[in-house]
Amino acid sequence: MNIKKADIEEQLRDATIEDYDESVDLLCFIYEVKNQSEKYVIQTIVKDVLEHKESLSNTYRRRKEILNTLKQLKLPEQRSPEWYEMRKEKLTASSLGTAIDKCHFQSREELLLSKIEDTPYLPNPITEWGVKYEDVAIQFYEELNNVKILDFGLVPHPSFEAFGASPDGICDDTGNDPFVARMVEIKCPPKRKFTKSVPHHYWMQVQGQLEVCDLDECDFLQVKIEEYENYEEYQKDIFEIDGILQNGRTMLNYPKGVTITYKNNEKLSYHYCKLNQSDKELHEWIASSDQTNIHEIKWWKITRYENTLVVRDKQWWSENVEKILLFYNDLLSYKDNPVKVQQLKDTISQQKKRKRKEEPKPLDPFQLLSDEEP
Template sequence: METDSDYICEETDSINSTTSSKSSTKIVETIIESIFDEWQEEDVDELTNNMYQLFETYHEENMILISSPTFYETMLEHVCQIQFQDLLAGNLCNQEDYDELYEFAKNTLEVYLDFAPYVRRSVVYSSTLNEQKNRQVEATAKKIKALQDIPQPKQKSKEWHEFRYNLISASNLWKALGSESQKNSLIYEKCCPLQTNQINYFNSTESPMHWGNKYEPLTVMIYEQMYQTTVGDFGCIMHQNYPFIGASPDGINIDPTNQLFGRMLEIKNIVNREITGIPKEEYWIQTQIQMETCDLEECDFVETRFLEYSDEAAFYADESREHLDKGVILCFIERTITANNQVAKSNDPVYVYMPLDVSLDKDTIAEWTRHQKEDKRETGLVLLNTIYWYLEEFSCVFIGRNRAWFEAAAPKIEAVWKTILEERVSGYEHRAPKKKSVRKINASIDDSTQSYMLENMPVTNSFCLIKLDEDGNVL
C-alpha cells in the first residue's frame, strides 16, 4: 500500500530489543558515508531506542495535535532537534551532520509507526483494496441496525432544525478545537436564535456547496461500483454519551458480504483546490466525530474533481473516457402553472443521474433521457438542462478511529458547549462579528473657483508616472 506522511497502523505490542536491533541496522545501511560508520552497533541501537522513546512521549503528550496534517513532520523535527543537541554535546557529530541525522530519524519513525500502539492518521489507497483484517460481521450488523432504527425528523422540518440547533455537528465541530476566533464564531452561530421561518433552503447552483451536493450521489455510485459494495443513507445521529455532538455521515457500507462492511464514507467534491491525499484538519476531525458518534472503527475519505463538458458535442467527441469516467445528469425543476397560465420556475433543482452501466452511445442516452422526462412529467417536473460530466480525479484515503484523540478532545468540546448554553441565557452579543466602520466623506465647494474639496477620503496605495527626457529632466 502506498502511504504518505499520514496513515494508519494496526495496534501491536511495544517494540522489543530484537526488532529494534534489526531495524536500526537496516536504517544505517541505507546511509552511505554515514556519521555512524565509526559507531558500534550497540551505540546505534541506543540512539534508535532513544528516538522510539521520544516518539512515544511526544505521542502521549500531544495526541490532540494529531488532527494536524503536519503532526508527523512536527514530531520528527522535535525529536531530531533533541537528539542532535545531545550528540553535539557529546562530540559525536558536527553541525553539518544534521541533515544526515534527520534522514536517520525519518527512517526510524517509519519503522516505529509500524509497531507503535497508536493509530496512524490516514492511509492512501493503492491499487488494492484496504480490507479489514478482523471482520466482526455480527457485531457490526447490530450497530448498523441500531443506527437505521433511530427515528429521524422529516428533513427541513421545524423538528429537524431544532434537533440540529441543539448540538454541534461533525462538519463544524473543528471550530471548537481551533483558535479563539474560530471558537467565538461557533459559539455565536449556536447562540443566535433559531428562526426556521426565515431559512432559505436553496443555495446558488454556482456555489461550491451546491456543487458538492450535486455530485455527492454520483460519487457514491462510483464508489459502490469500484469496490462492489452498497452504501446506505443515514440521517443525523446523536452521540450516546455526549448528546451535544451529532454527525450526518455521507454513507455507511451496509453489505455484510463485502470486506468494507461497516466502514463509513465521507465525501468532498472539490471545485478548485488541490487533492493531496492528506485530509485537511477540519475534515479529519469530521471523520473522527462521525466514527465516534456511530461507534464504528473505519472511514473512507473520498475526494473527487468532477468537470463538465461545454456541450453535448464535446461529450461525444471525447473517446478517451469510459464508464466511471463520464456520464450524464438531468436537471429538472418544478413546473408550476400560475393564474395567467404561465410557467413559474422553482429555484430548487432535482437531479437524476444516469446509471453507470448505461451504454454511452447517443441513441441509448437519448432513450434513457426520454424515459426520465416522461416519468418526471407525472410528478410535475420538467427538464431544465442536461449536464455532461467527466471525472478528472479520484482519491480514497483510509482513516481509522482514534479513541485516544477523542478522549483528549472531548473535554474541550464540552467546555465550548457549556459556554453556548450559558450565553444563550446571559447574552452572546459581544461575540458578534465586528462591523467595519464606514468612513464619512465630506464634500465642500469653493465659490471662487467653483471646485469641490473632498475630505476624509481613504488613502490607497498609488504611484505616479513621470515622463523624463534623455537628460533626466521632467517633461
C-alpha cells in the same frame, strides 16, 4: 520444499479447515515435513494465521451488530427541515474543527451565533457543487468496491447529547466483509487541490462521525467531476476494449453521465441516472424524466479520484471531548441571554475588522469558501 508464511496464509485462506490440528497435519503432508523443527515452524505460522482470521471474524461480527443498531434508528433525512432544526440543537461533526478553534473558514463565535439566531442556510457554489455530485461519487465508490452504501440522516451520539453527526454513508452488509460498516465521507471539490493526506478539519469531522456511530474506519473519498461544454464533447470522449465501445466511460476509463437539475421556488434538486449507460439509454432516461421545472441538463465526467482510509483515534477524541462540552455549555448560556448575544456579535464584528486588515486579498474567490455545510 521451502516453508513460506505467505504460501501457508494462502493455503489456509482458500481452505475450509478451521481446526488447528487438522491444518497442521494437512500442511505437514503438503510440505513433506521430515523433522520437529519444520513442524514447529508450520505450527507457529498456523497459530498466527488462525488467530488473525478469528480476530477478523470477531471484528466483522461486531461491525454487523453496530450496523444493525444504526439501521433501527429513526432519523431525519439529510437536509430536511427536521435535520436542520436538529443541527441547531447540538454540535455536529462537520463543525467540530470550528468549535475547538481549529478551522480557518469560520470562527467559534460565528458558529455559536449561527446556532442561536434563526438564519436560513445559504449555499455557496462550492457546497452546491458537492450536493449536486455527491450521489454520483457514491455510485462510483459502490462500483469500485462492490458495495452498497446506506444513507443516514443526523445521528445523535447515544450518550453525549451535545454531539451528533451526518455521515455521507455507511457500507451495508452485502457479503464484502472487509467493507461492512465502513463509513464513507465524500468530497467533490471543484477548485480545491487534491492531497494524499486528509485536510485536518476534515480529519476531525471524520473522527467525530466515527465516535458517534462507534465505527472503526472511514474512507475519505475525493472525486474530481467536470462538466462537458456540450453533448458533442461528451460523445467524443470514449473508451474501447478490443474495438468495443464501453458505455458511459471516458478515455481514462472513468464514469461519465448526465444530471438533470430542477429549480422550484429558487430551490435546486437533482436527478441522476445509473452509471455505465449507453448514449441511447441516457437520452431515453432524459425523455422519461419529469420535464417540469427543469433548470439545466449537464453532461459530466469523473477525471480523478483519491481515496484515503481514516482510522478512528480514540485518544484524540478523549483529549478534545471537554472542548465540545464547553462549546455546548456556551451555546446553552448564550441562547436566552440577549446581552451575551450582543456581546457575541460585537466580538464577531471586531474579528472581521482585524481579518480584513491582516489578510491579503485572495486571488480566487473560491479561497473564501468552504466546501462544507454549516
